[in-house]
Amino acid sequence: xxxxxxxxxxxGQLKKPAFEAATYACDLAQKSGEAVHAxxxxxxxxxxxxxxxxxxxxxxxxxxxxxxxxxxxAAYAAxxxxxxxxxxxxxxxxxxxxxxxxxxPRIAVKLDAALFSGVISLVDPANGFDxxxxxxxxxxxxxxxxxxxxxxxxxxxxxxxxxxQPTEVTVAAFAFQxxxxxxxxxxxxxxxxxxxxxxxxxxxVVSAGRGMKGPENxxxxxxxxxxxxxxxxxxxxxxxxxxxxxxxxxxxTGIQIAPNLYIAIGISGAIQHLAGVSSSKNIVxxxxxxxxxxxxxxxxxxxxxxxxxxxxxxxxxxxxRAAA
Amino acid sequence: xxxxxxxxxxVPDTTTKIKFEADGSALDRTGVTFVINPYCEYGLSRAIxxxxxxxxxxxxxxxxxxxxxxxxxxxxxxxxxxxxxxxxAPANDSAFVARQIAAYAKGKEFDLIFTGKESIDFNGSxxxxxxxxxxxxxxxxxxxxxxxxxxxxxxxxxxxxxxMEVLDATFPVVVSCQKGISEWRIPNMRGIMAARKKPLxxxxxxxxxxxxxxxxxxxxxxxxxxxxxxxxxxxxxxGTLIDKGLI
Ligand SMILES: Cc1cc2nc3c(=O)[nH]c(=O)nc-3n(C[C@H](O)[C@H](O)[C@H](O)COP(=O)(O)OP(=O)(O)OC[C@H]3O[C@@H](n4cnc5c(N)ncnc54)[C@H](O)[C@@H]3O)c2cc1C
Ligand SMILES: Nc1ncnc2c1ncn2[C@@H]1O[C@H](COP(=O)(O)O)[C@@H](O)[C@H]1O
Numbered sequence: 191x192x193x194x195x196x197x198x199x200x201x202g203q204l205k206k207p208a209f210e211a212a213t214y215a216c217d218l219a220q221k222s223g224e225a226v227h228a229x230x231x232x233x234x235x236x237x238x239x240x241x242x243x244x245x246x247x248x249x250x251x252x253x254x255x256x257x258x259x260x261x262x263x264a265a266y267a268a269x270x271x272x273x274x275x276x277x278x279x280x281x282x283x284x285x286x287x288x289x290x291x292x293x294x295p296r297i298a299v300k301l302d303a304a305l306f307s308g309v310i311s312l313v314d315p316a317n318g319f320d321x322x323x324x325x326x327x328x329x330x331x332x333x334x335x336x337x338x339x340x341x342x343x344x345x346x347x348x349x350x351x352x353x354x355q356p357t358e359v360t361v362a363a364f365a366f367q368x369x370x371x372x373x374x375x376x377x378x379x380x381x382x383x384x385x386x387x388x389x390x391x392x393x394x395v396v397s398a399g400r401g402m403k404g405p406e407n408x409x410x411x412x413x414x415x416x417x418x419x420x421x422x423x424x425x426x427x428x429x430x431x432x433x434x435x436x437x438x439x440x441x442x443t444g445i446q447i448a449p450n451l452y453i454a455i456g457i458s459g460a461i462q463h464l465a466g467v468s469s470s471k472n473i474v475x476x477x478x479x480x481x482x483x484x485x486x487x488x489x490x491x492x493x494x495x496x497x498x499x500x501x502x503x504x505x506x507x508x509x510x511r512a513a514a
Numbered sequence: 515x516x517x518x519x520x521x522x523x524x525v526p527d528t529t530t531k532i533k534f535e536a537d538g539s540a541l542d543r544t545g546v547t548f549v550i551n552p553y554c555e556y557g558l559s560r561a562i563x564x565x566x567x568x569x570x571x572x573x574x575x576x577x578x579x580x581x582x583x584x585x586x587x588x589x590x591x592x593x594x595x596x597x598x599x600x601x602x603a604p605a606n607d608s609a610f611v612a613r614q615i616a617a618y619a620k621g622k623e624f625d626l627i628f629t630g631k632e633s634i635d636f637n638g639s640x641x642x643x644x645x646x647x648x649x650x651x652x653x654x655x656x657x658x659x660x661x662x663x664x665x666x667x668x669x670x671x672x673x674x675x676x677x678m679e680v681l682d683a684t685f686p687v688v689v690s691c692q693k694g695i696s697e698w699r700i701p702n703m704r705g706i707m708a709a710r711k712k713p714l715x716x717x718x719x720x721x722x723x724x725x726x727x728x729x730x731x732x733x734x735x736x737x738x739x740x741x742x743x744x745x746x747x748x749x750x751x752x753g754t755l756i757d758k759g760l761i
Contacts, residue, residue, distance in 0.1 A: 263653045288674045292655035295643025304725040307638050325636050329532040333729040375652040375683035388676040442528050451760045462528045486738045494745025502748035
């Protein structure tokens with residue numbers, strides 16, 4: 191028996207969530223004594239996939255069928271399942287990315303396994319795979335178990351550490367041919383949101399809301415984000431009013447994120463906004479209203495006018511960088 | 515004629531302050547208003563949009579749940595669904611719910627099954643993909659746009675990390691919906707009156723097992739031990755963030 195991870199790639203490169211999934215599987219393997227395998231789908235160099243060895247993966251099964259160079263939900267799920275069956279995987283770990291979440295339910299049905307999504311703890315294989323996951327949009331935590339002997343898990347992005355645990359690794363081609371019907375819905379074009387940092391993967395997110403007064407004032411937000419290597423985000427009304435692009439909208443009805451640092455500027459902290467960001471590990475709030483609900487969940491706060499505070503922050507960061 | 519099924523989950527209003535029973539066994543429902551899951555509403559709205567575009571459609575709203583979900587289904591009827599179905603079983607486990615939906619939909623020749631991208635109670639994002647697999651339908655997850663292409667296929671946009679994917683799919687498909695695919699609709703008086711007369715059927719559940727056992731609900735660690743800095747003291751904040759290794 192063994193553990194399989196879905197090592198997601200984009201443009202031929204492994205994505206950070208793939209390493210989170212690998213670390214997760216590796217920690218699990220240490221408990222259960224099983225080997226960690228990975229499946230990667232689509233074009234990627236063997237030398238790239240070998241990097242998974244640094245994170246404890248002993249075998250990478252590479253599915254490389256021309257027809258599957260672009261993401262196709264059913265075909266990808268079938269390929270991961272085929273690999274899982276060939277190695278008698280007991281646990282399949284996927285990153286909680288858009289594509290990971292899109293294929294996990296199919297894989298669970300195919301394997302007749304239980305599916306735990308958005309897991310934030312290491313499952314306990316000796317105790318019904320006992321695990322915790324976030325629920326009610328971050329307002330609750332749910333502990334769950336299963337009586338199934340097989341399990342599929344998606345691990346929350348930025349929800350698990352990445353740690354090198356080097357091992358000997360082999361990359362082997364895995365022969366797999368998709369059914370024509372499984373290629374019905376295949377990506378034919380990708381539209382990149384921006385050259386910026388992906389919001390779901392970013393370590394730091396600088397976010398602003400209606401307190402900004404208008405889209406013309408966002409220059410300082412972008413400058414601050416640029417200095418910190420951060421992604422930018424916004425509240426729902428600012429996206430709805432067209433001040434900011436929709437893909438930046440975070441919250442209950444937008445994107446849910448869990449960066450290491452979330453900086454909220456001129457955002458009141460409505461419950462629906464918090465639902466998308468309260469899993470952030472550290473929160474800084476800048477708001478002129480001391481009663482703004484966001485302060486209730488803040489680790490660091492400044493009560494003040496953002497048009498004065500943000501430029502000062504930018505200067506202070508520049509000064510600190512210059513001094514270092 | 516496009517046969518459309520819209521799967522609706524019944525969830526606490528987004529403004530709810532979530533509280534659990536003292537033993538962590540369930541949500542404390544006192545004073546909680548339940549609504550159509552906002553993501554499901556995008557699906558329902560898109561289905562109604564197809565009718566407004568001149569397509570012949572029939573729209574069935576479905577919810578797996580006890581009698582308490584019926585007002586939520588009535589609201590879906592008021593917004594514009596033609597009929598509603600309640601599968602009479604508690605919805606505790608997504609895998610169980612997905613199998614109930616598939617058991618109901620099998621053989622009914624739906625062209626489109628709309629769902630939300632996730633249900634805001636357990637945020638599982640599990641039901642739609644499982645329904646697609648159980649029905650052997652194509653699956654468009656996290657759809658932000660849908661435009662018909664002829665009578666039997668459509669072009670979709672779906673959200674991916676760092677962008678958008680464009681794809682075409684031939685029906686039947688399961689579409690999990692999020693913001694962008696449509697706008698929410700407020701039912702009007704005529705809709706509310708009409709909804710009272712529309713059929714709402716109760717269906718007995720299929721025999722299926724549960725896959726996941728809930729153990730306990732708790733709260734995330736409390737936060738908000740806020741360390742404040744004066745508005746003039748941006749340096750203090752920056753220094754602290756650097757010391758903590760955050761920037
Ligand atoms: C079903 C539903 C789903 C929703 N989903 C989401 C969601 O996903 N994401 C989301 O964000 N919202 C969502 N909302 C909306 C949410 O309820 C709030 O309306 C919204 O988050 C408020 O955005 P805001 O904080 O930018 O604006 P406001 O609430 O107007 O807050 C602006 C803040 O800026 C501060 N401010 C003003 N001027 C300054 C200044 N010069 N310096 C410093 N501070 C200043 C004010 O004190 C205030 O706190 C949803 C609502 C509903 C009903
Ligand atoms: N009890 C239910 N009845 C009908 N549809 C549901 C139910 N639970 C979930 N769904 C559908 O599946 C979607 C995703 O839910 P989930 O997988 O639970 O996050 C929801 O937006 C609904 O469309």
